[in-house]
Amino acid sequence: MIIQIDVQSPEPIYEQLRNQIVFGIASGQLLPGESIPPIRRLAADLGINLHTVNKAYTMLCVEGYLVMDRRKGAVVSVSDGNGDSERKLTKALTLSAAEARCKGMELDAFLSLCKLNYEKVK
Amino acid sequence: MIIQIDVQSPEPIYEQLRNQIVFGIASGQLLPGESIPPIRRLAADLGINLHTVNKAYTMLCVEGYLVMDRRKGAVVSVSDGNGDSERKLTKALTLSAAEARCKGMELDAFLSLCKLNYEKVK
Amino acid sequence: MIIQIDVQSPEPIYEQLRNQIVFGIASGQLLPGESIPPIRRLAADLGINLHTVNKAYTMLCVEGYLVMDRRKGAVVSVSDGNGDSERKLTKALTLSAAEARCKGMELDAFLSLCKLNYEKVK
Amino acid sequence: MIIQIDVQSPEPIYEQLRNQIVFGIASGQLLPGESIPPIRRLAADLGINLHTVNKAYTMLCVEGYLVMDRRKGAVVSVSDGNGDSERKLTKALTLSAAEARCKGMELDAFLSLCKLNYEKVK
């Protein structure tokens, strides 16, 4: 799985990393139970600091996308963590819907766009 | 229109403000051509810093939600600003879709959720 | 309020700090709504690194003992965070009870000890 | 006696093991004079490393919960080890009491919880 970091982006590096790992899980490139690269190796591969990778991994643990196995390092999971992720998703969708409406997008157009993006994740 | 700021949120205040004004426009509480409160008054009403309100207004101008009018102050608009907003919307939806897939949500469930949120904006 | 850090202790510094702040809140030395020293100043005062203080503050936020106010820095709170603290407390007490029983302590003696410690916090 | 190890817990495995053996003694499932499984067998049964089991056993010896017998291996004991365990117990209870106070728990409620946990150990 290929990860691309843009150090120029206003989006924090650890968040870019977090999002791309979520994409990886969503698209089936990362399967539950599978180990992901150790912090230090991924940091070296991406040319970023290990603390930055660590922060992304920690976030993903809290959100339930990863678990730290004391013997195998970080492992992909599917558990829900806590209920926060649901609230977060709803909040993001509400904002997207509001922006779409401002741009004059009708419900049908909005849903088409949602569907398109859902399928794009593959 | 009521605006609620949470100074304890990790979301920057100027962004909360920006988002709530977008909601206001999307929901029809703010109509194109209508003036919105001058920076100083809104800052005083919300108990926040002038710079913070100014940053939100500037953002909204760049995105095309507001235009500055020398005589009427900031006025609600509907122009497209630049094409960034479209890219931003797509990016947000892709991420939401990915998170939904990770949570095991099927296309139908995801679209239902999208529809729900679209209608919630009213 | 006086904070004492033992850099020799096997207990991580950030955890010592976290615990002492909890004591401070429990004993009424720190009152809800009150600001606590900024990360950098506390770090300087204690002669430790700001990241270490930051970790303690972040923990306390997650547990609901602090909230980050974007205008005033870290502020003492009393909210529950999530339900984890209850489980954590129960787990700690179960372990303490087991150790007490191993040492041949009867229920009465154990409860006396608990009472003693409760009142010691003052 | 059943021992459950969670390799995904932030609590070190050797500590989980140590705690569960303490529970076993406290609850009467392990009686003084009784032998506990040899390191190698327990490690194999639990699917964990030899060193890990060894570390737990060593800890329990130092604390006086076990004694090493050349012929019978590790044997359950009740001696006091050194006075550290008392200090440790007090420290844990003080912290629990402080956390309970922060959560607004009165003395009565706290003692009820302590009693509940004491009896739960059975």
Add this chain to the structure above:
DNA sequence: GTGGTCTAGACCACG
């Protein structure tokens, strides 16, 4: 002036 992010590099605990 506050916390947030990132880097570089060290040592230790765990398994």
Add this chain to the structure above:
DNA sequence: GTGGTCTAGACCACA
């Protein structure tokens, strides 16, 4: 060999 902890010091975002 893994993650956890800690340090030192820099720059930036926010208010």
